[in-house]
Amino acid sequence: MIFIKKVGNxxxxxxxxxxxxATASIxxxxxxxxxxxxxxxxxxxxxxxGEKSWEAAESKIVKETVNMAIxxxxxxxxxxxxxxxxxxxxxxxxxxFGLRETNIPFIGLFGACSTFVESMIVGSCFIDGDFxxxxxxxxxxxxCSAEKQFRFPLELGNQRPPSSQWTVTGAGSxxxxxxxxxxxxxxxxxxxxxxxxxxxxxNMGAAMAGAAEDTLISHFKDTGRSPNYYDAIFTGDLGxxxxxxxxxxxxxxxxxxxxxxNDCGVLMFDKTKQDTHSGGxxxxxxxxxxxxxxxxxxxxxxYKKVLMIATGALMNSTSSQQGESIPGIAHAISVEV
Amino acid sequence: xxxxxSKEEYQTYVDQKTPNSPILKNCFNAFWVxxxxxxxxxxxFEICKTRGIDETNSYTIVSMIxxxxxxxxxxxxxxxxxxxxxxxxxLIPITGFANSIVSPAMEYKSEGYVMGVGAxxxxxxGPVLVYGISSSIIIGIIYIIFNTxxxxxx
Numbered sequence: 001m002i003f004i005k006k007v008g009n010x011x012x013x014x015x016x017x018x019x020x021x022a023t024a025s026i027x028x029x030x031x032x033x034x035x036x037x038x039x040x041x042x043x044x045x046x047x048x049x050g051e052k053s054w055e056a057a058e059s060k061i062v063k064e065t066v067n068m069a070i071x072x073x074x075x076x077x078x079x080x081x082x083x084x085x086x087x088x089x090x091x092x093x094x095x096x097f098g099l100r101e102t103n104i105p106f107i108g109l110f111g112a113c114s115t116f117v118e119s120m121i122v123g124s125c126f127i128d129g130d131f132x133x134x135x136x137x138x139x140x141x142x143x144c145s146a147e148k149q150f151r152f153p154l155e156l157g158n159q160r161p162p163s164s165q166w167t168v169t170g171a172g173s174x175x176x177x178x179x180x181x182x183x184x185x186x187x188x189x190x191x192x193x194x195x196x197x198x199x200x201x202x203n204m205g206a207a208m209a210g211a212a213e214d215t216l217i218s219h220f221k222d223t224g225r226s227p228n229y230y231d232a233i234f235t236g237d238l239g240x241x242x243x244x245x246x247x248x249x250x251x252x253x254x255x256x257x258x259x260x261x262n263d264c265g266v267l268m269f270d271k272t273k274q275d276t277h278s279g280g281x282x283x284x285x286x287x288x289x290x291x292x293x294x295x296x297x298x299x300x301x302x303y304k305k306v307l308m309i310a311t312g313a314l315m316n317s318t319s320s321q322q323g324e325s326i327p328g329i330a331h332a333i334s335v336e337v
Numbered sequence: 338x339x340x341x342x343s344k345e346e347y348q349t350y351v352d353q354k355t356p357n358s359p360i361l362k363n364c365f366n367a368f369w370v371x372x373x374x375x376x377x378x379x380x381x382f383e384i385c386k387t388r389g390i391d392e393t394n395s396y397t398i399v400s401m402i403x404x405x406x407x408x409x410x411x412x413x414x415x416x417x418x419x420x421x422x423x424x425x426x427x428l429i430p431i432t433g434f435a436n437s438i439v440s441p442a443m444e445y446k447s448e449g450y451v452m453g454v455g456a457x458x459x460x461x462x463g464p465v466l467v468y469g470i471s472s473s474i475i476i477g478i479i480y481i482i483f484n485t486x487x488x489x490x491x
Contacts, residue, residue: 053447148444155411155440156461157420157427159363162356197344198351206351241355248354252338 005128008222011189018124019180020335021134022073023291026065028143028169031280031288034269039292040170041068047144047169055089055097058142061171061284062087062098066138069173069291073134080104080175081132084123086115087140087283088167089149094140104136112312113208113237114191115139116172116287117331121188123176124333133178140171141282150201150317163203165239165281168268172287174295183298187223187334191215193314195327201320205242205265205278208311211328212238213249215309219332220255227257230334231303234294236286236310237265239279264289286310294335304337367426370419374430378403400431407432411439437461 005012025040032043042064051057062085070077083102085095086109099106111118116139123135146167147154176185196210212235220226227233227250238246243263250257267289268280290308297303309332315324341347378399385395410416416436419427427433438458445457459466 055447152461153440153444155414155417155436155443157411157417157423157433157436157440159358159421159424161358196347198348203351203355206355210347245351245354248338248350249341252340 008218010192010218011187011222013187013223014124014128014185016128016178017182017184017186017336018127019177020183020185020295021075021175021177021180022069023172023174023295024065024068024072025172025288025291026061026068026170027284027288027292030143030166030274030276031168031170031268033274036267036289036293039296040288041292044169047142054142054144054148055093058087058089058094058140058145058169058171059098061142061169062095062138062140063101065140065171065173065291066099066102066136069136069138069175073175073177075134075175075177077102077104080134080136082107082123082126082135083138084109084119084135085138085140086110086119088112088146094142094145095138098140099138111310111329111331112314113141113281113283113285114310114312114329114331115283116290117188117236117308117310117333118190120174120176120185120333121190121331124185124188127176127178135176136173137176138171138173139283139287141167141169141284143167143169143282146282160277161202163200163205163239163241163278165204165237165265165278166269166274166276167282168237168265168280168285168288170284170288172284172289172291174291183295183335183337185333186336187219189215189219189222189332191218191330191332193327193329195325197325199320199323199325201315201326203241204237204281204313204326205239206245207313207326208328208330209238209242209245209249211330212242212246212309212311213253215330215332216246216250216257216307217253217255219307219334227255227260230260230305230307232294232297233257233261233307234286234289234309235261235263235330236308236312237279237281238263238311239265239277239281240271241278242311243279267293298335298337301337306335308333308335363424366422367424369426370423371426371429374403374427374432378430403431404435407435408439411436412443416440434462434465437465 026042083104087094119137126132194211198207265279269276311330445453
């Protein structure tokens with residue numbers, strides 16, 4: 001059996017580039033104060049959005065983002081073959097509760113904060129493999145529900161270390177279609193689990209940077225491309241510390257990404273004004289930055305070739321209390337006009 | 338930079354890359370805010386005494402007022418800002434203890450009064466209670482042993 005789409009060890013070139021027909025993004029009030037606010041479709045005034053709990057609010061964000069993406073694409077929801085979504089809450093309830101009324105076959109995904117690109121990879125495979133014509137992909141996170149699940153109560157008067165990151169409240173959705181005028185998903189590199197031995201749950205950037213480096217370099221080796229091939233390379237949520245580490249790690253292997261690389265967690269907030277320490281994190285970070293900012297840049301042809309690497313820390317609060325190190329993962333897709 | 342070969346090497350590199358907490362600034366803020374809280378307590382105590390309340394009751398009134406203020410400010414979304422600024426300064430006095438009980442109670446209200454507020458109220462304060470009470474029992478036992486011995490010696 002010959003895998004005609006596979007190149008190198010772990011990269012794949014789609015035989016029919018998958019079209020991204022539309023995107024939608026909704027973010028919370030803190031993100032509204034951030035530098036990218038004008039790119040998002042909707043910014044919420046408060047974290048509850050009229051719901052009784054943060055979990056219900058996150059579900060509503062998912063639901064409304066998916067509905068918005070579907071209506072922007074002009075495709076009726078009955079023509080959408082799959083809905084792929086995930087989030088950070090236990091058993092992915094934000095996605096499944098938010099999408100329970102959509103009436104679209106649903107596949108829940110978990111890749112921690114790498115879920116967004118993971119969903120686009122799976123969606124592209126469905127379309128390129130002729131299993132589907134139209135797929136909706138989505139990922140979300142919510143600062144309050146994530147703090148509640150992973151850290152301390154919000155009203156607790158404690159101090160956050162400088163390496164900690166701020167979970168983005170928000171969601172991004174994309175509609176992938178077989179036909180269209182682009183931007184297109186052309187190549188993807190699913191990542192391996194990489195454990196760098198970091199145990200500090202307040203330093204996720206350092207824990208995930210190794211996985212990001214592994215996927216980045218595998219992608220370049222497999223496809224024969226160099227960092228200059230891309231107008232921009234974005235990682236999901238390495239934050240300020242993780243971004244610096246990735247630049248160092250890549251340069252130690254001979255890849256200079258300094259000039260065209262940035263991190264969505266770094267872009268999302270203004271570090272000095274917003275007191276977000278090392279930057280944004282969460283599934284919603286790369287999801288909303290891609291759906292809001294990067295997609296518009298691609299449409300306006302300001303970027304023509306972009307590599308999106310979503311990074312995830314595959315841990316939960318039990319594993320970190322038991323002293324386990326934090327395994328990281330990173331999935332990459334290239335989006336080209 | 339040379340390629341990193343081992344996890345230990347990576348840890349050392351990460352430690353060097355990660356900025357430390359501003360310890361001096363944190364200590365200074367903790368010192369004066371903590372001192373201020375204690376001074377407020379002392380003022381309340383003195384007022385109680387001048388009103389003719391005995392010492393034991395005055396101490397109780399001080400605790401009650403400080404706990405109430407802390408819980409009230411927690412509910413108003415103010416105490417977490419004080420805590421972020423002062424760290425141990427607002428955490429160590431009785432105000433921090435009140436905050437650590439009220440904040441999970443607020444957080445888990447959405448899960449109901451029994452399994453939410455009731456069950457989760459002590460998630461932060463629980464360890465302090467368990468080890469605080471346990472260590473006071475141990476110290477009490479030590480005290481009894483040495484105290485009786487000193488009596489025998491006398």
